[in-house]
Amino acid sequence: MADLKSQIIEQLNLQEVKPEDIGDDQPLFKDGLGLDSIDALELIVLLQQHYSIRLANPDQGPEIFYSVRTMATYITAQQKQPG
Amino acid sequence: MKIYIQGTGCVSPQQTAGAGPFLASIQEYEGNRLAAVEPDYKQWVEPNMLRRMGRAVKMGVAAARLSLQQAGITLPDAIITGTAYGCLQDTGVFLSKMVTGQEKALSPTAFIQSTHNTVSGQIGLLLSCHAYNNTFVHKGFSFESALLDSMMILQEGAVQQVLAGGVDEITDHSHTILSRFGLYKQEPVRNTSLLQSATHGTIAGEGAAFFVLGAAKSPQSIAQLAGLTTIYKPVSTEERDAAIQGFLATHGLRSADIDLLICGHNGNVEENDTYAQVAQTLFPQTTVAGFKHLCGEYPTATAFAAWMAAEILKQQQAPQDIILSGSAPEKLDRILIYNCYQGTHHSLILLSKP
Numbered sequence: 001m002a003d004l005k006s007q008i009i010e011q012l013n014l015q016e017v018k019p020e021d022i023g024d025d026q027p028l029f030k031d032g033l034g035l036d037s038i039d040a041l042e043l044i045v046l047l048q049q050h051y052s053i054r055l056a057n058p059d060q061g062p063e064i065f066y067s068v069r070t071m072a073t074y075i076t077a078q079q080k081q082p083g
Numbered sequence: 084m085k086i087y088i089q090g091t092g093c094v095s096p097q098q099t100a101g102a103g104p105f106l107a108s109i110q111e112y113e114g115n116r117l118a119a120v121e122p123d124y125k126q127w128v129e130p131n132m133l134r135r136m137g138r139a140v141k142m143g144v145a146a147a148r149l150s151l152q153q154a155g156i157t158l159p160d161a162i163i164t165g166t167a168y169g170c171l172q173d174t175g176v177f178l179s180k181m182v183t184g185q186e187k188a189l190s191p192t193a194f195i196q197s198t199h200n201t202v203s204g205q206i207g208l209l210l211s212c213h214a215y216n217n218t219f220v221h222k223g224f225s226f227e228s229a230l231l232d233s234m235m236i237l238q239e240g241a242v243q244q245v246l247a248g249g250v251d252e253i254t255d256h257s258h259t260i261l262s263r264f265g266l267y268k269q270e271p272v273r274n275t276s277l278l279q280s281a282t283h284g285t286i287a288g289e290g291a292a293f294f295v296l297g298a299a300k301s302p303q304s305i306a307q308l309a310g311l312t313t314i315y316k317p318v319s320t321e322e323r324d325a326a327i328q329g330f331l332a333t334h335g336l337r338s339a340d341i342d343l344l345i346c347g348h349n350g351n352v353e354e355n356d357t358y359a360q361v362a363q364t365l366f367p368q369t370t371v372a373g374f375k376h377l378c379g380e381y382p383t384a385t386a387f388a389a390w391m392a393a394e395i396l397k398q399q400q401a402p403q404d405i406i407l408s409g410s411a412p413e414k415l416d417r418i419l420i421y422n423c424y425q426g427t428h429h430s431l432i433l434l435s436k437p
Contacts, residue, residue, distance in 0.1 A: 013134040013192075034131055041191040048188035 001072050008068070011046045012039050024069045032067075040065060053078045084238050087304040087437055089156075089297045092149025092248075093390040094119050094142040095290035095378045096274075100149060105394045106402045109377065112274045115267040115286045116258055117379040121145075128209065135192055136205065137172035139252040142291035143202035144209060147246055151210075154295035154303050160242035161215040162203050165229035165249040167222050167382030168257060169199030175256040202250050202291075215242070223424025224313050225249060226383040230432070231311055237298045248293030249386030258287055266380070268350070277350035277376040278407060285349035288379015292386035294393070300437055306396040309417070310334050310433035320360060323429060327365055327421070330431050338366045342412040343401055345388050347422035349375040357423050362408070366419075370409030372401060385422045385430060392418040392434045 005019035008028075012035065022033060028043075029035045035043075043065050047053040053075065055061065064074045093099040096117035097110050110120065124133055124141050127148045133141070143164065151157065177193035195201075200218040207216045215236065219228035226249030233247040261267065268284035277286060296308060312330050317323040331338060344366050346358040362371045378387040395401050399415050420432040 011190075015134050016130055038135075038192055038195070045188045045190055049184060 001068050004068055004072055004075070007046055007050055008043070011042050022068060025067050027067060028065055043071075047075070051075050051079070084298065085300070086234055086237055086308045087297050087300050088294050088306045088308055088393050088434070089244070089301060089303045090150040090152065090154025090295040091292065091305065091390050091393050092146040092151075092153065093290065093292040093387065094121060094146050095292070095387055095390075096120060096288060097377050099390070100145060105398055106377070106391075106404065109275060109404050112286075113271065115262075115269075115272055115284070116253060117274060117286060117288045118253075119290050132209075135196060137170045137196055137201075137252070138254075138289075139166065139168075139170045139172065139250050139291070140196065140202050140205050142252065142289075143248065143250040143293070144206055146248055146250070146291040146293040147206045150248070150293040150295050151246065154244070154297075156244055156295060158210060158212055159214070159244045159246035159295065161217075161233070161236060161245045162207050162210075162212060163215075163217050163219070163229045163233050163245060163247045164200070164203040164206075165219045165221070165225035165227070165383055165386070166199055166202060166251055167220060167225045168251045169220065170197050170201045171252055171254045171257050173197035173201075175254050206246070223382045223422075223428030224315070224430065226386045226389075227311060227313050227430045227432070230308070230389075231313075233296050234308065234311065237296060240298070243298055245296045246293060247296055248291060249383030250291035251289055251381045251383045253287050253289045253381070261287065272350070274376045274379070275404075278348050278373045280350035281352050282350075283352055285351045285354075285375070285380040288375065288381045288384060290378050290381075290384075290387055292390040294389065304437035306393045307435045307437050308432075309435045310431070312431050314429035314431075316427050317429065324361070324365060326429070327361065327431065330433075334433060336417070339368055341366060341369050341417050341419045342415050343372055343392075343395065343418045344369045345372045345374055345392055345405075345418060345420045346407070347375060347384065347388070347420075347424070348373045348407065349380045354423065354426060357426070358421070361421055370401075370412050371407045372405040373407050374405060377405070382424060385420060385432060388420045388422065389432055389434065392420055392432075396434060396436055
């Protein structure tokens, strides 16, 4: 999850945030890390660029991008699926 | 109708965005690229918004905020910006990611921020200003066009206060590309000796200057924006000179009425003759000053010159480091800025005491 946090920081240009500042279960949006809808698009791009995962159902977005842990769980599940 | 400059703000390669005295010491540079001295933007913009802004946007926002602060207003009736290159940093990021990502997964932020009207738009968003918001992209006339639009809507009486400015940035990509066009000097150069140079090319510059323009004189009024004109590709020096003389006549002036002529000398031997001819032929008795050794050459450099002229009128003193010929003027009632961008875009901006 440390790698994923670094990728999020780089993709979103979170200039003053360090990986250790982001809690595994901390909400990424609103009151958590304070991300917004443009950041959500950037996270979709991050999944494509780093993990070759295309978000098939946008309705799943809020669930997948709730926290770093939910993102990591989704990535792991996608990578285990037969290609 | 008279138009007054109520406040100015400037981010440039000089120390212009701080509270220090006006051009007290000249920032010296080696090489053919000047970089803006950037203030701490966090005083105006939340870090969460700052992370998405390229340098052109940040410089523009800072200059806009400084000018509003000086004018003592929080919400203008219009925001009008001139920029030739737009937000090059984000354009570079977007295009680079397009190449590295093989046109598959593109970053939305860089794309959104890369458009030319991002500076004006972001200023509007930060101020919650939903009024007229426009951006002019006309190469060497971009800032002049923004000023002209500002003057016209003020003259129509539709608005009382306009926030107008010019901004351009240099990036590694743009500097490399423009260098290939042969715009910049190849040999070692210092900005402080640029205007005495007798070789080809100039030095790249960047910056943002914004102005609060108002239709009514107030205690904040720094200068009067008395006139503006552009002359595109005059076919001969005679046509150019006639246009300059016509501009003076329109404002009921003779060349001797101009106390300081600020010219766009940029150290390029091919362009120096233009300024020398205008100064010697049309303004033989006028003190001549330069400004591009301070800010570098870029399409909206006249915004820096207008900021400098307004400050000179306010201070009633011209810094010795800008004087090219003649002695420091004893009185400073009128300043004329004459610029010629790349031999084609001639412009005149007339400022006077309020």
